[in-house]
Amino acid sequence: MAVRVRIEDVAEVAGVSMKTVSRVLNREPNVREDTRLRVMKAVDELKYTPHLSARSLAGSKSYLIALLYNNPSASYLMGVIEGVLEACEAENYHMMLCPLEDEDERIVAATEDLIARSRPDGLLLTPPITDSPALLQRLAELEIPFASVSPKVQSEVIGVAMDETRAAFDIVTHLASLGHRRIGHIVGHPAHGASGWRLNGYKQGLERAGIKFDPALVVQGEFSFDSGVLAATALLDLKQRPSAVFAANDDMAAGVIRVALERNLRVPGDLSVCGFDDTPMSSQIFPALTTVHQPTDEMGRIATMELLAAIRTPHSGQMVRVPYTLRLRRSTGPLQA
Amino acid sequence: MAVRVRIEDVAEVAGVSMKTVSRVLNREPNVREDTRLRVMKAVDELKYTPHLSARSLAGSKSYLIALLYNNPSASYLMGVIEGVLEACEAENYHMMLCPLEDEDERIVAATEDLIARSRPDGLLLTPPITDSPALLQRLAELEIPFASVSPKVQSEVIGVAMDETRAAFDIVTHLASLGHRRIGHIVGHPAHGASGWRLNGYKQGLERAGIKFDPALVVQGEFSFDSGVLAATALLDLKQRPSAVFAANDDMAAGVIRVALERNLRVPGDLSVCGFDDTPMSSQIFPALTTVHQPTDEMGRIATMELLAAIRTPHSGQMVRVPYTLRLRRSTGPLQA
DNA sequence: CTGTTAGCGCATTCAG
DNA sequence: CTGAATGCGCTAACAG
Secondary structure (H helix, E strand, O other), X not given: OOOOOOHHHHHXXXXXXXXXXXXXXXXXXXXXXXXXXXXXXXXXXHOOOOOHHHHHHXXXXXXXXXXXXXXXXXXXXXXXXXXXXHHHHHOOOEEEEEEOOOOHHHHHXXXXXXXXXXXXXXXXXXXXXXXXXXXXXXXXXXXXXXXXXXXOOOOOXXXXXXXXXXXXXXXXXXXXXXXXXXXXXXEOOOOOHHHHHHHHHHHHHHHHHOOOOXXXXXXEOOOOHHHHHHHHHHHHHOOOOOOEEEEOOHHHHHHHHHHHHHOOOOOOOOOEEEOOEOOHHHHHOOOOOEEEEOXXXXXXXXXXXXXXXXXXXXXXXXXXXXXXXEEOOOOOOOOOO | XXXXXXXXXXXXXXXXXXXXXXXXXXXXXXXXXXXXXXHHHHHHHHXXXXXXXXXXXXXXXXXXXXXXXXXXXXXXXXXXXXXXXHHHHHOOOEEEEEEOOXXXXXXXXXXXXXXXXXXXXXXXXXXXXXXXXXXXXXXXXHOOOEEEEOOOOOOOOOEEEEOHHHHHHHHHHHHHHOOOOOEEEEEOOOOOHHHXXXXXXXXXXXXXXXXXXXXXXXXXXXXXXHHHHHHHHHHHHOOOOOOEEEEOOHHHHHHHHHHHHHOOOOOOOOOEEEOOEOOHHHHHOOOOOEEEEOOHHHXXXXXXXXXXXXXXXXXXXXXXXXXXXXXXXXXXXXXXX
């Protein structure tokens, strides 16, 4: 640690004033190229790193963004976090994690508290918090910048999203191409935008394949393994049971496989199963799950970049689309007679 | 946001000096109880929250701890993180996440960089970083407080750990009590202390059950699903194949189940399988996995509390033991003739 | 037990 | 294009 080098030291070595160093570091205009280089050189030599608290105090910015979440999927979150950290590092920002409750009121209260205590420069919302009406309204009042990952309503909001409807459409099309006609769907948690998109994609896939939509084949779940087990039980108890099930996420798909195997049905021989998300579990389960890969780290990275843009210059930033990837694995196969 | 309330405002309302307010807020001694209460009242009324950057700058403390990790298990990390955040909130500390590479040198370099840039007051090490000799040495030189989660060497270090040897012993004893005599073991990644503990527990369990240790039944893995698949293949290719396999973690156990089911072996009918960690996947896979539950959140919480203690008063803090729990599920059953 | 003075390291005025 | 003064909000070191 030895002696801390301060901006003053850099200024002296470079033969300029503190302010000029500050300008260079903050990429402000009005610095001649050669003095800029001289300053940079001094910074390198001294291995100078600005003191975050001092910048923060003087500039009344916190260089902090808060990642709000109440999504229980560890792999999803860690993916997003990885991307957020990458983007933060590039801009010398810090990220703080804010696990929230489920109820709308508590979300708002916790967020207000958070803002008061930690004064983040911006917020990153992840589903389903992205769609909390109370929070969205409060954030608008507070005029604090935020970006959303996969929000339900994507107009007037910046962040990142994937064409989940299209992905679900592709999944169903895949099943239909294998000969399946009775394709069940387990809907996700009603609070998540993803549930609606994936259901719509399911319907569109059926339509494209010329399969009539049958409400009996659609069961409500809530994204959890247990809800998948319940839903699968209902579907497999049907007199005319489906030959394929598209669950709105991997956890529920795992529930379907569980029920199928417990009934001595073969997967995919007797029942094809698809999920969504490509969690690590999906490739470890037997049989490995056909699913949709979300580039969670990329999404975290992009959402953060848009947020930082909006922090830098108000009202900038946009809603970015990222591509998905189908992961066709062993849990889906041709319809058996 | 309106006007920010500062310590000065609180002082005025309470009719004391800034410094007295500061004392109350920092739980320093030498404040009369009634003035303390008066100050607290003013704080509440004004909803005062100290400005972190200002405290940090003035006190030359960052109120920041860094969580270092390179462990790929999302569920493990999120568990630990949950506990860390809880403990941090209580003390008004912040946590920053620091994903690190695997190589020893890069770990040291990244950590030095981190310390220079963010100046955390302390570090939290998670396995296997806990056992990087180069890092440990460097930290001692830097004299920065740190606490470890499940370090290999637990003397002279503060943090938290579980009796993993005993847990592995219990698992093997469980298998033996079901009649199994040929019990295989898949060892974890060599860099992790856990691998050694679990292997020792395996040996002790065999000994207690009066089963002779057979090196042919022990295969090296590296904690990944794929390594579990390879190891399981080796074990099941044995002329005298085991009737039970204890894998050193759940991911590898999932690999064992995969191989077994692909060979049309029934689990647990033909092969009992155990894991370790109780990841969410372990209860979603078919059959649900018998495993050992680690209270990861509790471990994160405790490690943080010890770290904060050490930050507050140097050389305080201790190594705390936490209890494990066996999760007996469907993947283990009686030996079949 | 309490108050006063100074300054943490930087960005932000406003002058040159 | 560059520099000198001022203060962000708080705690440390000293007085009282």
